Amino acid sequence: MIRLALLATALALPLPVAAQAANRMIEPVGQWEIDSDDESCTLVRSFTALEPGDTTMFIRSWGPFTAFRVSVAGPTMQRDDSRAIFARASFGEPEEAKDIVAIGSSYRSGPMVAFQGRVDDTRNGAGTNAFGSFIYHLPERPDVNIAVPFTWEATQLYFDGSAMAPQTLRLDAMETARTLMEDCERDLMSEWEFGPPDQTGFARAPVLENPQVVGERMRFPDNVIVNHSSRIVQMRFHVGADGEVLDCEIQYPNWSNGNRRRSCREISDTAEFTPALDATGAPIDSLYRATLFLIRFD
Template sequence: MPNLAHAETVVLEPASPWLMDYAEDSCALRRAFGAEGQEVVIELRQFQPGDGMMFTAYGEPLRTRMRPALFRFEPVGEEQSRENAQLLEVEGFGRGITLDISLHPVADGEAEAEPETVAVRETREAAMTGISISGILREETVFQTGSMAAPVGALRNCMDELLTHWGIDVEAHRSLQRQVEPKDYDGWVHTIVNTGFPRSMIRRGENAIVRVRLIVGTDGRAVSCHIPIAIGHPDFEEAACRTLMDHAKFDPALDANGDPIESYWVTSIAYRTS
Protein backbone atom coordinates (compact mmCIF):
# COMPACT_ATOMS: atom_id res chain seq x y z
CA MET A 1 0.00 0.00 0.00
CA PRO A 2 1.22 3.55 -0.67
CA ASN A 3 2.44 5.57 2.27
CA LEU A 4 -0.05 8.35 3.10
CA ALA A 5 1.86 11.44 4.27
CA HIS A 6 -1.51 13.10 4.94
CA ALA A 7 -5.07 12.69 3.69
CA GLU A 8 -4.40 14.09 0.22
CA THR A 9 -0.80 13.05 -0.47
CA VAL A 10 0.32 9.67 -1.76
CA VAL A 11 4.04 8.88 -1.47
CA LEU A 12 5.38 6.15 -3.76
CA GLU A 13 8.70 4.37 -3.31
CA PRO A 14 10.77 2.99 -6.23
CA ALA A 15 9.87 -0.48 -7.49
CA SER A 16 12.63 -0.68 -10.13
CA PRO A 17 15.91 1.01 -11.07
CA TRP A 18 16.01 3.79 -13.66
CA LEU A 19 16.04 2.45 -17.22
CA MET A 20 17.37 4.45 -20.17
CA ASP A 21 15.48 4.36 -23.47
CA TYR A 22 17.83 5.13 -26.38
CA ALA A 23 15.23 6.00 -29.01
CA GLU A 24 15.92 7.23 -32.54
CA ASP A 25 14.65 10.75 -31.86
CA SER A 26 14.81 11.11 -28.08
CA CYS A 27 16.27 9.87 -24.80
CA ALA A 28 14.14 8.84 -21.85
CA LEU A 29 14.52 7.78 -18.23
CA ARG A 30 11.83 5.40 -17.01
CA ARG A 31 11.14 3.95 -13.56
CA ALA A 32 8.32 2.12 -11.76
CA PHE A 33 7.03 3.15 -8.33
CA GLY A 34 4.60 1.63 -5.85
CA ALA A 35 3.62 -1.79 -4.57
CA GLU A 36 3.76 -4.93 -6.74
CA GLY A 37 0.70 -5.13 -8.96
CA GLN A 38 -0.09 -1.45 -8.34
CA GLU A 39 2.90 0.16 -10.03
CA VAL A 40 2.93 3.63 -11.53
CA VAL A 41 5.57 4.27 -14.20
CA ILE A 42 7.11 7.70 -14.71
CA GLU A 43 9.15 8.83 -17.68
CA LEU A 44 11.36 11.86 -18.31
CA ARG A 45 11.95 12.23 -22.06
CA GLN A 46 14.14 14.76 -23.87
CA PHE A 47 13.95 15.63 -27.56
CA GLN A 48 16.89 18.03 -27.53
CA PRO A 49 19.66 19.06 -25.11
CA GLY A 50 18.78 21.53 -22.38
CA ASP A 51 16.45 21.72 -19.41
CA GLY A 52 13.17 20.98 -21.19
CA MET A 53 11.65 17.51 -21.07
CA MET A 54 8.33 15.71 -21.28
CA PHE A 55 7.08 14.12 -18.06
CA THR A 56 4.69 11.17 -18.34
CA ALA A 57 3.15 9.06 -15.59
CA TYR A 58 0.82 6.12 -16.10
CA GLY A 59 -0.68 3.25 -14.12
CA GLU A 60 -4.05 2.00 -12.87
CA PRO A 61 -3.68 3.60 -9.38
CA LEU A 62 -3.60 7.13 -10.82
CA ARG A 63 -6.85 9.05 -10.37
CA THR A 64 -6.81 11.79 -13.00
CA ARG A 65 -9.02 14.77 -13.77
CA MET A 66 -9.12 17.69 -16.20
CA ARG A 67 -7.17 20.27 -14.22
CA PRO A 68 -3.90 22.15 -14.73
CA ALA A 69 -0.90 20.17 -13.49
CA LEU A 70 1.36 21.39 -10.70
CA PHE A 71 4.83 19.83 -10.95
CA ARG A 72 7.88 20.17 -8.71
CA PHE A 73 11.28 18.56 -8.24
CA GLU A 74 11.33 18.13 -4.46
CA PRO A 75 12.52 19.75 -2.27
CA VAL A 76 14.53 22.42 -4.13
CA GLY A 77 12.74 23.00 -7.45
CA GLU A 78 10.33 25.76 -8.39
CA GLU A 79 6.68 24.74 -8.76
CA GLN A 80 5.65 24.58 -12.41
CA SER A 81 2.02 25.07 -13.45
CA ARG A 82 0.98 23.55 -16.78
CA GLU A 83 -2.42 24.41 -18.27
CA ASN A 84 -1.82 22.19 -21.31
CA ALA A 85 -1.18 18.92 -19.46
CA GLN A 86 -2.84 16.00 -21.24
CA LEU A 87 -4.72 12.92 -20.04
CA LEU A 88 -3.73 9.60 -21.61
CA GLU A 89 -4.84 6.00 -21.84
CA VAL A 90 -1.78 3.73 -22.11
CA GLU A 91 -2.59 0.28 -23.45
CA GLY A 92 -1.90 -2.35 -20.83
CA PHE A 93 -1.22 0.22 -18.10
CA GLY A 94 -4.38 2.30 -17.78
CA ARG A 95 -4.73 6.03 -17.31
CA GLY A 96 -1.90 8.52 -17.42
CA ILE A 97 -0.81 12.14 -17.77
CA THR A 98 1.81 13.97 -19.81
CA LEU A 99 3.17 17.52 -19.64
CA ASP A 100 6.22 19.53 -20.62
CA ILE A 101 8.43 20.54 -17.69
CA SER A 102 11.83 22.10 -17.06
CA LEU A 103 14.67 20.78 -14.95
CA HIS A 104 15.66 24.30 -13.88
CA PRO A 105 12.65 26.60 -14.41
CA VAL A 106 12.72 30.34 -13.89
CA ALA A 107 10.22 31.40 -11.23
CA ASP A 108 7.08 33.14 -12.50
CA GLY A 109 7.55 36.90 -12.68
CA GLU A 110 11.34 36.70 -12.55
CA ALA A 111 13.63 37.65 -15.40
CA GLU A 112 16.06 34.96 -16.51
CA ALA A 113 19.34 35.51 -14.68
CA GLU A 114 22.85 35.07 -15.98
CA PRO A 115 23.54 31.44 -16.96
CA GLU A 116 24.34 29.30 -13.93
CA THR A 117 27.59 27.39 -13.71
CA VAL A 118 27.61 23.65 -14.28
CA ALA A 119 28.61 23.16 -10.63
CA VAL A 120 25.58 25.11 -9.35
CA ARG A 121 23.20 23.09 -11.52
CA GLU A 122 24.75 19.77 -10.59
CA THR A 123 24.51 20.65 -6.89
CA ARG A 124 20.80 21.42 -7.27
CA GLU A 125 20.20 18.21 -9.24
CA ALA A 126 21.92 16.18 -6.52
CA ALA A 127 19.55 17.77 -3.98
CA MET A 128 16.47 16.82 -6.02
CA THR A 129 15.16 13.66 -4.37
CA GLY A 130 11.52 13.49 -5.43
CA ILE A 131 8.88 14.56 -7.93
CA SER A 132 5.47 15.84 -6.84
CA ILE A 133 2.37 16.13 -9.04
CA SER A 134 -0.99 17.60 -8.08
CA GLY A 135 -3.98 19.29 -9.68
CA ILE A 136 -4.37 16.94 -12.63
CA LEU A 137 -4.23 14.08 -10.09
CA ARG A 138 -6.98 13.90 -7.48
CA GLU A 139 -4.40 13.20 -4.78
CA GLU A 140 -1.05 14.93 -4.70
CA THR A 141 1.44 12.20 -5.56
CA VAL A 142 5.12 12.22 -4.60
CA PHE A 143 7.57 9.88 -6.31
CA GLN A 144 10.60 9.26 -4.10
CA THR A 145 13.28 9.23 -6.80
CA GLY A 146 16.40 9.67 -4.70
CA SER A 147 19.10 12.04 -5.96
CA MET A 148 18.58 13.02 -9.59
CA ALA A 149 22.28 13.75 -10.22
CA ALA A 150 23.22 10.41 -11.81
CA PRO A 151 19.98 9.93 -13.81
CA VAL A 152 20.16 13.45 -15.26
CA GLY A 153 23.85 12.96 -16.09
CA ALA A 154 22.98 9.77 -17.98
CA LEU A 155 20.24 11.61 -19.86
CA ARG A 156 22.69 14.31 -20.96
CA ASN A 157 25.19 11.71 -22.18
CA CYS A 158 22.44 10.02 -24.18
CA MET A 159 21.47 13.33 -25.80
CA ASP A 160 25.09 14.03 -26.80
CA GLU A 161 25.24 10.63 -28.48
CA LEU A 162 21.91 11.26 -30.19
CA LEU A 163 23.10 14.57 -31.65
CA THR A 164 25.98 12.81 -33.38
CA HIS A 165 23.45 10.51 -35.07
CA TRP A 166 21.64 13.61 -36.35
CA GLY A 167 24.91 14.83 -37.89
CA ILE A 168 25.31 17.64 -35.35
CA ASP A 169 28.77 18.74 -34.16
CA VAL A 170 28.38 18.22 -30.39
CA GLU A 171 31.62 19.95 -29.36
CA ALA A 172 30.88 23.02 -31.47
CA HIS A 173 27.42 23.24 -29.91
CA ARG A 174 28.88 23.53 -26.41
CA SER A 175 30.10 27.05 -27.20
CA LEU A 176 27.56 28.50 -29.63
CA GLN A 177 27.35 32.27 -29.91
CA ARG A 178 23.74 31.86 -31.01
CA GLN A 179 21.27 29.02 -31.24
CA VAL A 180 18.84 28.69 -34.14
CA GLU A 181 16.28 31.52 -33.92
CA PRO A 182 13.00 31.54 -35.87
CA LYS A 183 12.05 34.47 -38.10
CA ASP A 184 8.42 35.67 -38.20
CA TYR A 185 7.25 32.93 -35.84
CA ASP A 186 3.81 34.56 -35.48
CA GLY A 187 3.45 34.34 -39.25
CA TRP A 188 4.07 30.60 -39.14
CA VAL A 189 1.37 30.16 -36.53
CA HIS A 190 -1.06 32.02 -38.79
CA THR A 191 -0.12 29.77 -41.71
CA ILE A 192 -0.41 26.58 -39.65
CA VAL A 193 -3.83 27.55 -38.31
CA ASN A 194 -5.28 28.87 -41.56
CA THR A 195 -3.73 26.72 -44.29
CA GLY A 196 -1.80 23.93 -42.56
CA PHE A 197 -4.66 22.31 -40.65
CA PRO A 198 -5.74 19.13 -42.50
CA ARG A 199 -9.23 19.83 -43.85
CA SER A 200 -10.37 16.25 -43.35
CA MET A 201 -9.45 16.54 -39.67
CA ILE A 202 -11.47 19.76 -39.31
CA ARG A 203 -14.54 17.99 -40.68
CA ARG A 204 -14.03 15.15 -38.23
CA GLY A 205 -13.34 17.48 -35.30
CA GLU A 206 -9.95 15.86 -34.66
CA ASN A 207 -7.28 17.41 -32.41
CA ALA A 208 -3.58 16.61 -32.18
CA ILE A 209 -0.26 17.56 -30.63
CA VAL A 210 2.78 17.07 -32.87
CA ARG A 211 6.38 17.54 -31.76
CA VAL A 212 8.64 18.49 -34.66
CA ARG A 213 12.42 18.58 -35.09
CA LEU A 214 13.95 20.48 -37.97
CA ILE A 215 17.57 20.33 -39.04
CA VAL A 216 18.45 23.92 -40.01
CA GLY A 217 21.22 24.63 -42.50
CA THR A 218 23.77 27.42 -42.52
CA ASP A 219 21.47 29.47 -44.79
CA GLY A 220 18.67 29.42 -42.20
CA ARG A 221 16.42 27.05 -44.13
CA ALA A 222 15.05 23.73 -42.92
CA VAL A 223 17.01 20.82 -44.38
CA SER A 224 14.86 18.02 -43.00
CA CYS A 225 11.85 17.43 -40.75
CA HIS A 226 11.28 14.65 -38.24
CA ILE A 227 8.37 13.82 -35.92
CA PRO A 228 9.74 12.39 -32.64
CA ILE A 229 6.27 11.95 -31.15
CA ALA A 230 2.67 12.81 -31.97
CA ILE A 231 -0.72 12.37 -30.33
CA GLY A 232 -3.44 12.25 -32.98
CA HIS A 233 -4.12 11.16 -36.56
CA PRO A 234 -1.05 10.63 -38.82
CA ASP A 235 -2.37 13.28 -41.25
CA PHE A 236 -1.30 15.91 -38.72
CA GLU A 237 2.31 14.72 -38.87
CA GLU A 238 2.48 15.13 -42.63
CA ALA A 239 0.80 18.54 -42.43
CA ALA A 240 3.20 19.80 -39.74
CA CYS A 241 6.32 18.88 -41.70
CA ARG A 242 4.94 20.14 -45.01
CA THR A 243 3.96 23.52 -43.55
CA LEU A 244 7.24 24.08 -41.72
CA MET A 245 9.44 22.94 -44.60
CA ASP A 246 7.58 25.33 -46.92
CA HIS A 247 7.37 28.38 -44.65
CA ALA A 248 9.88 28.19 -41.79
CA LYS A 249 12.87 30.53 -41.94
CA PHE A 250 15.56 31.00 -39.33
CA ASP A 251 18.64 32.88 -38.32
CA PRO A 252 21.14 30.01 -38.32
CA ALA A 253 23.14 28.93 -35.29
CA LEU A 254 26.57 30.55 -34.95
CA ASP A 255 29.64 28.73 -33.66
CA ALA A 256 32.23 30.19 -31.27
CA ASN A 257 33.83 32.11 -34.15
CA GLY A 258 30.52 33.62 -35.27
CA ASP A 259 30.27 31.41 -38.35
CA PRO A 260 26.94 29.76 -39.35
CA ILE A 261 26.72 26.10 -38.40
CA GLU A 262 24.15 23.40 -39.12
CA SER A 263 21.95 22.87 -36.08
CA TYR A 264 18.43 21.88 -35.01
CA TRP A 265 15.18 23.41 -33.79
CA VAL A 266 12.41 21.62 -31.89
CA THR A 267 8.84 22.75 -31.30
CA SER A 268 5.36 21.40 -30.58
CA ILE A 269 2.25 22.22 -32.60
CA ALA A 270 -1.19 21.89 -31.00
CA TYR A 271 -3.99 21.44 -33.54
CA ARG A 272 -7.37 22.36 -32.02
CA THR A 273 -10.75 22.45 -33.74
CA SER A 274 -12.34 24.39 -30.90
Protein backbone atom coordinates (compact mmCIF):
# COMPACT_ATOMS: atom_id res chain seq x y z
CA MET A 1 0.00 0.00 0.00
CA ILE A 2 1.33 3.43 -0.87
CA ARG A 3 0.11 6.76 0.36
CA LEU A 4 0.60 10.40 -0.50
CA ALA A 5 2.17 13.05 1.70
CA LEU A 6 3.57 16.52 1.30
CA LEU A 7 7.33 16.78 1.03
CA ALA A 8 8.63 16.81 4.59
CA THR A 9 11.86 17.58 6.40
CA ALA A 10 15.10 15.68 5.87
CA LEU A 11 15.44 12.20 7.32
CA ALA A 12 18.64 11.71 9.33
CA LEU A 13 19.91 8.29 8.35
CA PRO A 14 23.59 7.48 8.97
CA LEU A 15 25.25 5.64 6.12
CA PRO A 16 26.78 2.20 6.72
CA VAL A 17 30.39 2.21 7.84
CA ALA A 18 31.39 0.54 4.57
CA ALA A 19 30.37 3.66 2.67
CA GLN A 20 32.74 5.89 4.65
CA ALA A 21 35.68 5.31 2.30
CA ALA A 22 38.09 7.82 0.80
CA ASN A 23 36.43 10.53 -1.26
CA ARG A 24 37.09 9.87 -4.96
CA MET A 25 37.70 13.00 -7.06
CA ILE A 26 36.16 12.81 -10.54
CA GLU A 27 37.54 15.30 -13.05
CA PRO A 28 35.64 16.86 -15.98
CA VAL A 29 36.36 16.14 -19.64
CA GLY A 30 35.43 18.85 -22.12
CA GLN A 31 32.75 21.48 -21.56
CA TRP A 32 29.04 21.59 -20.78
CA GLU A 33 26.76 21.04 -23.76
CA ILE A 34 23.01 21.56 -24.04
CA ASP A 35 20.45 19.16 -25.48
CA SER A 36 16.72 19.79 -25.77
CA ASP A 37 13.38 18.36 -26.83
CA ASP A 38 9.81 19.66 -26.81
CA GLU A 39 9.55 19.44 -23.01
CA SER A 40 13.01 19.79 -21.50
CA CYS A 41 16.54 21.18 -21.61
CA THR A 42 19.50 19.07 -20.49
CA LEU A 43 23.04 20.13 -19.68
CA VAL A 44 25.49 17.28 -20.34
CA ARG A 45 29.15 16.92 -19.42
CA SER A 46 31.61 14.02 -19.40
CA PHE A 47 33.92 13.16 -16.51
CA THR A 48 36.67 10.66 -15.78
CA ALA A 49 36.27 8.24 -12.87
CA LEU A 50 38.23 5.14 -13.95
CA GLU A 51 38.75 5.79 -17.66
CA PRO A 52 38.49 9.02 -19.69
CA GLY A 53 34.88 10.01 -20.30
CA ASP A 54 33.36 7.02 -18.48
CA THR A 55 31.06 9.17 -16.32
CA THR A 56 28.30 11.54 -17.47
CA MET A 57 26.41 14.18 -15.51
CA PHE A 58 23.01 15.48 -16.62
CA ILE A 59 21.20 18.56 -15.30
CA ARG A 60 17.70 18.46 -16.78
CA SER A 61 15.07 21.18 -16.62
CA TRP A 62 11.39 20.90 -17.55
CA GLY A 63 10.85 24.65 -17.46
CA PRO A 64 12.38 27.79 -15.95
CA PHE A 65 13.28 28.23 -12.30
CA THR A 66 13.08 26.25 -9.09
CA ALA A 67 14.31 22.69 -9.72
CA PHE A 68 16.35 20.34 -11.89
CA ARG A 69 16.69 16.60 -12.14
CA VAL A 70 20.37 15.81 -11.53
CA SER A 71 21.67 12.44 -12.76
CA VAL A 72 25.16 10.94 -12.69
CA ALA A 73 25.94 7.81 -14.71
CA GLY A 74 29.20 5.90 -14.49
CA PRO A 75 31.00 2.78 -13.26
CA THR A 76 31.47 4.10 -9.71
CA MET A 77 27.79 4.94 -9.18
CA GLN A 78 25.44 2.74 -7.17
CA ARG A 79 23.35 0.25 -9.15
CA ASP A 80 19.86 -0.18 -7.76
CA ASP A 81 17.48 0.00 -10.69
CA SER A 82 14.26 1.90 -9.97
CA ARG A 83 14.76 1.70 -6.21
CA ALA A 84 15.13 4.34 -3.53
CA ILE A 85 18.72 4.95 -2.41
CA PHE A 86 19.59 6.55 0.91
CA ALA A 87 22.44 8.96 0.29
CA ARG A 88 24.15 12.18 1.28
CA ALA A 89 24.73 14.93 -1.28
CA SER A 90 25.67 18.58 -1.64
CA PHE A 91 26.72 21.06 -4.27
CA GLY A 92 29.56 21.98 -1.95
CA GLU A 93 31.86 20.42 0.62
CA PRO A 94 31.25 16.92 2.09
CA GLU A 95 30.49 18.39 5.51
CA GLU A 96 27.63 20.34 3.90
CA ALA A 97 25.96 17.18 2.58
CA LYS A 98 22.29 16.53 3.40
CA ASP A 99 20.55 13.19 3.88
CA ILE A 100 18.41 12.54 0.83
CA VAL A 101 16.64 9.77 -1.05
CA ALA A 102 17.87 9.33 -4.62
CA ILE A 103 16.58 6.91 -7.25
CA GLY A 104 18.77 4.30 -8.89
CA SER A 105 18.47 3.66 -12.61
CA SER A 106 20.69 2.79 -15.56
CA TYR A 107 22.27 4.50 -18.55
CA ARG A 108 23.84 2.60 -21.45
CA SER A 109 23.76 -0.59 -19.38
CA GLY A 110 25.64 1.06 -16.52
CA PRO A 111 24.46 2.38 -13.13
CA MET A 112 23.01 5.85 -12.68
CA VAL A 113 21.62 7.78 -9.70
CA ALA A 114 19.15 10.67 -9.88
CA PHE A 115 17.84 13.26 -7.43
CA GLN A 116 16.36 16.74 -7.45
CA GLY A 117 18.44 19.90 -7.31
CA ARG A 118 16.42 22.74 -5.79
CA VAL A 119 17.20 26.29 -6.89
CA ASP A 120 16.74 28.94 -4.20
CA ASP A 121 15.97 31.96 -6.34
CA THR A 122 13.99 35.09 -5.51
CA ARG A 123 12.36 34.85 -8.94
CA ASN A 124 10.47 31.75 -7.79
CA GLY A 125 8.14 33.61 -5.45
CA ALA A 126 5.75 35.21 -7.91
CA GLY A 127 4.80 35.20 -11.54
CA THR A 128 3.05 33.14 -14.15
CA ASN A 129 5.39 30.20 -13.57
CA ALA A 130 5.14 28.17 -10.36
CA PHE A 131 6.53 24.88 -9.13
CA GLY A 132 5.31 22.29 -6.66
CA SER A 133 6.46 18.87 -5.48
CA PHE A 134 4.75 16.06 -3.64
CA ILE A 135 5.75 12.54 -2.78
CA TYR A 136 4.38 8.99 -2.60
CA HIS A 137 6.06 6.70 -0.10
CA LEU A 138 5.44 3.81 2.22
CA PRO A 139 4.09 4.69 5.70
CA GLU A 140 7.13 3.44 7.62
CA ARG A 141 9.29 6.18 6.06
CA PRO A 142 7.13 9.29 6.50
CA ASP A 143 9.89 11.92 6.41
CA VAL A 144 12.22 11.92 3.43
CA ASN A 145 14.09 14.63 1.59
CA ILE A 146 14.60 14.37 -2.16
CA ALA A 147 16.03 17.82 -2.91
CA VAL A 148 19.60 19.10 -2.70
CA PRO A 149 20.06 22.91 -2.65
CA PHE A 150 21.61 24.00 -5.94
CA THR A 151 23.25 27.26 -6.97
CA TRP A 152 24.93 28.22 -10.22
CA GLU A 153 27.92 29.29 -8.14
CA ALA A 154 28.55 25.63 -7.20
CA THR A 155 31.96 24.29 -8.21
CA GLN A 156 31.50 20.63 -7.24
CA LEU A 157 28.95 17.90 -6.51
CA TYR A 158 29.54 15.57 -3.57
CA PHE A 159 27.56 12.30 -3.50
CA ASP A 160 27.78 9.39 -1.06
CA GLY A 161 25.36 6.50 -1.58
CA SER A 162 24.53 3.74 0.87
CA ALA A 163 26.41 1.12 -1.18
CA MET A 164 29.16 3.10 -2.88
CA ALA A 165 32.27 5.06 -2.00
CA PRO A 166 31.83 8.84 -1.62
CA GLN A 167 32.86 10.87 -4.62
CA THR A 168 33.12 14.46 -5.76
CA LEU A 169 32.58 15.67 -9.32
CA ARG A 170 34.55 18.85 -10.00
CA LEU A 171 32.26 21.25 -11.90
CA ASP A 172 34.40 24.41 -12.14
CA ALA A 173 32.70 27.72 -12.94
CA MET A 174 29.21 27.27 -14.43
CA GLU A 175 28.46 30.70 -15.92
CA THR A 176 28.44 29.33 -19.47
CA ALA A 177 26.28 26.37 -18.43
CA ARG A 178 23.78 28.73 -16.82
CA THR A 179 23.55 30.83 -19.99
CA LEU A 180 22.98 27.72 -22.11
CA MET A 181 20.23 26.52 -19.78
CA GLU A 182 18.42 29.84 -19.45
CA ASP A 183 18.45 30.41 -23.22
CA CYS A 184 17.01 26.94 -23.76
CA GLU A 185 14.35 27.42 -21.05
CA ARG A 186 13.33 30.70 -22.66
CA ASP A 187 12.81 28.85 -25.94
CA LEU A 188 10.71 26.23 -24.13
CA MET A 189 8.40 28.90 -22.73
CA SER A 190 7.99 30.38 -26.18
CA GLU A 191 7.17 26.96 -27.64
CA TRP A 192 4.52 26.53 -24.94
CA GLU A 193 3.18 30.01 -25.87
CA PHE A 194 3.86 31.47 -22.43
CA GLY A 195 6.38 33.99 -23.69
CA PRO A 196 9.74 34.64 -22.01
CA PRO A 197 10.05 33.51 -18.36
CA ASP A 198 9.99 37.03 -16.90
CA GLN A 199 8.61 36.96 -13.37
CA THR A 200 8.26 40.72 -12.99
CA GLY A 201 4.87 42.39 -13.06
CA PHE A 202 2.95 39.57 -11.38
CA ALA A 203 1.61 39.61 -7.85
CA ARG A 204 1.00 35.91 -7.21
CA ALA A 205 1.89 32.58 -8.76
CA PRO A 206 -0.78 29.88 -9.24
CA VAL A 207 -1.30 27.63 -6.20
CA LEU A 208 -2.31 23.97 -6.31
CA GLU A 209 -4.62 23.53 -3.32
CA ASN A 210 -5.02 19.73 -3.32
CA PRO A 211 -1.69 18.10 -4.31
CA GLN A 212 -2.45 14.87 -2.42
CA VAL A 213 -5.60 14.26 -4.43
CA VAL A 214 -3.80 15.11 -7.66
CA GLY A 215 -1.09 12.57 -6.87
CA GLU A 216 -3.66 9.89 -6.20
CA ARG A 217 -5.08 10.41 -9.69
CA MET A 218 -1.77 9.58 -11.37
CA ARG A 219 -2.15 6.38 -13.38
CA PHE A 220 1.19 4.60 -13.10
CA PRO A 221 1.85 1.78 -15.58
CA ASP A 222 1.15 -1.68 -14.19
CA ASN A 223 4.81 -2.72 -14.32
CA VAL A 224 5.80 0.21 -12.07
CA ILE A 225 3.38 -0.91 -9.36
CA VAL A 226 4.02 -4.66 -9.73
CA ASN A 227 7.81 -4.24 -9.65
CA HIS A 228 7.68 -1.81 -6.68
CA SER A 229 9.60 0.73 -8.74
CA SER A 230 10.44 4.28 -7.72
CA ARG A 231 9.87 7.06 -10.24
CA ILE A 232 10.22 10.80 -10.69
CA VAL A 233 7.31 12.20 -12.73
CA GLN A 234 7.36 15.68 -14.30
CA MET A 235 4.12 17.49 -15.15
CA ARG A 236 3.04 20.89 -16.39
CA PHE A 237 -0.37 22.54 -16.39
CA HIS A 238 -1.82 25.51 -18.21
CA VAL A 239 -4.02 27.07 -15.53
CA GLY A 240 -6.75 29.45 -16.64
CA ALA A 241 -7.69 32.74 -15.02
CA ASP A 242 -10.63 30.91 -13.41
CA GLY A 243 -8.35 28.25 -11.85
CA GLU A 244 -9.43 25.53 -14.29
CA VAL A 245 -6.80 23.31 -15.95
CA LEU A 246 -6.80 24.16 -19.66
CA ASP A 247 -4.00 21.79 -20.61
CA CYS A 248 -1.96 19.04 -18.93
CA GLU A 249 1.23 17.33 -20.04
CA ILE A 250 3.10 14.42 -18.48
CA GLN A 251 6.58 15.54 -19.47
CA TYR A 252 8.48 12.56 -18.07
CA PRO A 253 8.68 9.53 -18.12
CA ASN A 254 7.67 8.75 -21.69
CA TRP A 255 4.84 6.41 -20.77
CA SER A 256 2.25 5.16 -23.22
CA ASN A 257 -0.20 7.69 -24.60
CA GLY A 258 -2.98 5.83 -22.80
CA ASN A 259 -1.40 6.21 -19.36
CA ARG A 260 -0.59 9.85 -19.97
CA ARG A 261 -4.05 10.70 -21.30
CA ARG A 262 -5.84 8.93 -18.45
CA SER A 263 -3.65 10.62 -15.85
CA CYS A 264 -4.10 14.07 -17.35
CA ARG A 265 -7.85 13.62 -17.75
CA GLU A 266 -8.35 12.63 -14.11
CA ILE A 267 -5.88 15.19 -12.78
CA SER A 268 -7.45 18.00 -14.82
CA ASP A 269 -10.90 17.12 -13.50
CA THR A 270 -9.65 17.00 -9.90
CA ALA A 271 -6.99 19.71 -9.51
CA GLU A 272 -8.06 22.82 -7.61
CA PHE A 273 -5.95 25.87 -8.41
CA THR A 274 -5.97 29.39 -7.09
CA PRO A 275 -5.11 31.36 -10.24
CA ALA A 276 -2.14 33.66 -10.70
CA LEU A 277 -2.66 37.41 -10.34
CA ASP A 278 -1.09 40.19 -12.35
CA ALA A 279 0.27 43.41 -10.85
CA THR A 280 -3.24 44.91 -10.69
CA GLY A 281 -4.64 41.89 -8.84
CA ALA A 282 -6.53 40.52 -11.83
CA PRO A 283 -6.54 36.71 -12.40
CA ILE A 284 -4.50 35.58 -15.41
CA ASP A 285 -3.52 32.41 -17.26
CA SER A 286 -0.38 30.75 -15.91
CA LEU A 287 2.01 27.82 -16.08
CA TYR A 288 2.30 25.43 -13.13
CA ARG A 289 4.98 22.74 -13.10
CA ALA A 290 5.15 19.88 -10.62
CA THR A 291 7.31 16.92 -9.71
CA LEU A 292 5.71 13.82 -8.22
CA PHE A 293 7.97 11.31 -6.48
CA LEU A 294 6.88 7.69 -6.23
CA ILE A 295 9.28 6.37 -3.58
CA ARG A 296 9.19 2.64 -2.79
CA PHE A 297 11.36 1.29 0.01
CA ASP A 298 10.46 -2.39 -0.39
